[in-house]
Amino acid sequence: MTRAIRVAIVGGGIGGLAAAVALKRRGIDATVFEQARALTEIGAGVQLQPNGTRLLHSFGLGEALSAVGAPLGDGSAYFRQDGAPIAPIRTTDSQDRPGMMGVHRADLVGILADALPDDTIRTGHKSIGFDQTATEAVLTFENGDELSFDAVIAADGIHSALQQYVVEPSEPVYSGSVAFRGYVPRELVPEWPERVSLLWMGADRHMLVYPLRGGKLINYVGFVPRAQAAIESWSAPGDPDQLRAEFAGWDPLIQHLLEQVDETFWWGLRDRAPLPRWTEGRLTLLGDAAHPMLPHLGQGANQSIEDAATLGVLLDGATPEDLPDRLQTYEKIRLPRAARVQQGARANGLRYDSAYVDLEQRDREIQDSVQFRLSIFDYDALAVAEEAVGIHSLR
Numbered sequence: 001m002t003r004a005i006r007v008a009i010v011g012g013g014i015g016g017l018a019a020a021v022a023l024k025r026r027g028i029d030a031t032v033f034e035q036a037r038a039l040t041e042i043g044a045g046v047q048l049q050p051n052g053t054r055l056l057h058s059f060g061l062g063e064a065l066s067a068v069g070a071p072l073g074d075g076s077a078y079f080r081q082d083g084a085p086i087a088p089i090r091t092t093d094s095q096d097r098p099g100m101m102g103v104h105r106a107d108l109v110g111i112l113a114d115a116l117p118d119d120t121i122r123t124g125h126k127s128i129g130f131d132q133t134a135t136e137a138v139l140t141f142e143n144g145d146e147l148s149f150d151a152v153i154a155a156d157g158i159h160s161a162l163q164q165y166v167v168e169p170s171e172p173v174y175s176g177s178v179a180f181r182g183y184v185p186r187e188l189v190p191e192w193p194e195r196v197s198l199l200w201m202g203a204d205r206h207m208l209v210y211p212l213r214g215g216k217l218i219n220y221v222g223f224v225p226r227a228q229a230a231i232e233s234w235s236a237p238g239d240p241d242q243l244r245a246e247f248a249g250w251d252p253l254i255q256h257l258l259e260q261v262d263e264t265f266w267w268g269l270r271d272r273a274p275l276p277r278w279t280e281g282r283l284t285l286l287g288d289a290a291h292p293m294l295p296h297l298g299q300g301a302n303q304s305i306e307d308a309a310t311l312g313v314l315l316d317g318a319t320p321e322d323l324p325d326r327l328q329t330y331e332k333i334r335l336p337r338a339a340r341v342q343q344g345a346r347a348n349g350l351r352y353d354s355a356y357v358d359l360e361q362r363d364r365e366i367q368d369s370v371q372f373r374l375s376i377f378d379y380d381a382l383a384v385a386e387e388a389v390g391i392h393s394l395r
């Protein structure tokens with residue numbers, strides 16, 4: 001009889017933890033190795049969208065998500081910088097199922113981690129090396145551990161240490177912009193409209209605002225140009241006065257919100273062109289390690305959840321011998337989809353930063369982008385993966 005597979009997931013961010021949940025739900029032996037001593041509590045908002053939210057519900061996390069998220073719906077809209085409306089923001093899929101919500105990154109990490117058995121996550125494990133044979137994949141860690149598995153999922157983020165074992169090493173591409181991020185307690189801006197995602201666009205910059213934690217926090221992200229490459233981190237402190245100056249003269253609603261900011265963090269925006277491959281033998285890439293993207297479609301986390309759900313289906317019932325083929329199927333399904341979203345996020349950034357001679361043309365493209373949004377929101381990662389292996393899933 002063939003033995004059950006053992007899978008290592010390197011990285012305990014949203015992507016790695018979602019993969020662990022997807023695998024564990026199907027009874028697959030999965031362990032997460034995270035370099036940090038504890039899972040990070042830091043961060044600001046992440047937008048979940050219908051394609052990602054539906055999958056989190058399929059993982060049994062709907063109730064937990066509702067307790068910490070803030071649903072986004074009608075009234076969500078795009079504006080020019082002075083507040084002139086451009087178009088509504090689509091928040092449902094084409095069957096009008098909701099699923100757009102603001103969630104604090106730490107809350108989402110917490111929900112995923114809480115869904116895992118106690119011994120699943122091993123913190124203080126920084127992966128520093130990888131090797132494989134026809135029958136096993138071996139990880140080495142900075143603490144001296146050397147552990148062998150049937151497959152390794154590299155979910156170690158945009159600066160992935162494991163990516164080099166799949167493709168030629170390359171640096172991520174700096175976008176020329178940084179994002180100032182943070183939140184304001186709702187009681188300081190009682191006039192702020194409820195349950196909406198609002199996005200204002202001006203020359204070289206844009207501002208996105210949506211609620212978190214049942215609407216108790218109003219999360220803002222101000223995207224502004226910076227010539228020099230900047231670090232990306234949830235915890236690099238920024239200057240609130242500088243942030244206010246960047247958006248001086250914009251819609252009074254934004255200016256009033258920014259007047260309440262007493263702490264802000266900034267994040268250098270980087271992505272990559274789509275990689276040619278994600279899989280080498282028993283090693284595959286997931287999330288930002290595979291497809292780091294600019295945040296201008298709000299899909300980074302959602303795509304990593306799609307990766308996770310896909311792997312859950314594809315590894316279900318696999319034997320150690322099957323794994324290289326199953327991981328190739330994962331790449332075949334996921335790489336073109338994620339590449340399309342990566343490229344779409346770059347294109348949307350040009351619209352949001354008004355990099356158009358003719359702004360009427362930009363506005364028309366924003367209005368027409370609903371079909372592209374729906375093609376993202378309607379995607380059913382479970383169904384696509386099930387079709388690929390011809391099995392029924394645990395929903």
Ligand code: FAD
Binds near residue numbers: 033036047234
């Ligand atoms: P990450 O979240 O980067 O997690 C990678 C994990 O791997 C980290 O915990 C890291 O400590 C660990 N790690 C790294 N190297 C090693 C190693 N050698 N050994 C062991 N562990 C290692 N997406 C959105 O949709 N909206 C947003 O607003 C948004 N904001 C973001 C802000 C920041 C600062 C970051 C980093 C990402 C943001 N994203 C956002 C992207 C989104 O969070 C990611 O696309 C999504 O979380 C998937 O990320 P990931 O799990 O692949 O990688």
